[in-house]
Amino acid sequence: MELIDTHCHLDVADFDADRREVLARTRASGVRRLVIPAVDAAHWGSLLALCRQEPGLYPALGLHPLYLEQHRQEDVEALKAAVVRHRPVAVGEIGLDFFVAGLDREHQQRLFEAQLAVARNADLPVILHVRKSHDQVLAALRRIRVRGGIAHAFNGSLQQAGQYLELGFKLGFGGTLTYERSSKIRGLAKALPLEAIVLETDAPDMAVAAHRGERNSPEYLPDCLRALAEVRDEDPALLAEHTTQNACAVLRLDEAPGRT
Numbered sequence: 168m169e170l171i172d173t174h175c176h177l178d179v180a181d182f183d184a185d186r187r188e189v190l191a192r193t194r195a196s197g198v199r200r201l202v203i204p205a206v207d208a209a210h211w212g213s214l215l216a217l218c219r220q221e222p223g224l225y226p227a228l229g230l231h232p233l234y235l236e237q238h239r240q241e242d243v244e245a246l247k248a249a250v251v252r253h254r255p256v257a258v259g260e261i262g263l264d265f266f267v268a269g270l271d272r273e274h275q276q277r278l279f280e281a282q283l284a285v286a287r288n289a290d291l292p293v294i295l296h297v298r299k300s301h302d303q304v305l306a307a308l309r310r311i312r313v314r315g316g317i318a319h320a321f322n323g324s325l326q327q328a329g330q331y332l333e334l335g336f337k338l339g340f341g342g343t344l345t346y347e348r349s350s351k352i353r354g355l356a357k358a359l360p361l362e363a364i365v366l367e368t369d370a371p372d373m374a375v376a377a378h379r380g381e382r383n384s385p386e387y388l389p390d391c392l393r394a395l396a397e398v399r400d401e402d403p404a405l406l407a408e409h410t411t412q413n414a415c416a417v418l419r420l421d422e423a424p425g426r427t
């Protein structure tokens with residue numbers, strides 16, 4: 168069995184003390200490839216360096232909406248140059264967060280659309296962060312057509328899910344699946360076609376139920392797979408195969424220069 172963690176912030180300081188050990192345990196658990204999305208320009212260099220050092224790590228470069236105040240005007244230009252030079256597997260993590268108070272929506276929208284244009288011009292998929300903003304994100308995706316991508320930690324409606332699928336997107340499911348009370352997310356994971364789903368941990372955030380309150384880790388991705396299998400009443404091996412295939416297809420991982 169081979170799994171792909173399509174969303175893992177392994178580059179952040181939470182993993183500085185034991186990143187190698189975490190990676191060793193992650194690989195031993197069957198998670199062979201990880202996509203590491205960026206949050207701000209200041210950390211692109213260290214993220215790219217990490218992905219060069221370790222086999223099976225794939226970078227995405229972008230400017231995360233939650234760090235709006237940190238992004239400078241020239242960062243979008245820098246992103247344009249960086250995607251040409253480094254060929255990440257995606258532009259991300261980008262999007263709109265209308266859940267957190269105090270984040271200027273117009274500013275987010277401008278930053279998001281500018282990055283969608285970067286992705287479109289570079290023919291790259293995008294990794295989306297979407298909270299309380301699915302309709303606005305979908306409208307932007309219809310205006311600026313990118314080569315699909317992943318709506319990370321998907322929490323929209325079944326109807327919105329269908330619209331993402333039509334636009335060439337996959338939907339990311341992770342630790343939330345492992346909580347029995349997450350009836351909405353579990354309902355979605357059950358109702359969606361298998362080709363819609365990719366797995367992710369979002370580590371160090373969104374800990375799985377068995378490690379509640381602790382740092383989340385990509386080594387726990389098999390917990391998410393087991394929860395998905397339980398919810399869908401399907402064979403975990405079959406789900407592993409399909410979710411891995413889905414991730415490879417949407418991010419073109421088999422063509423990416425990352426070492427495996």
Ligand SMILES: [Zn+2]
Nearest residue numbers: 174204260369
């Ligand atoms: Zn993230």
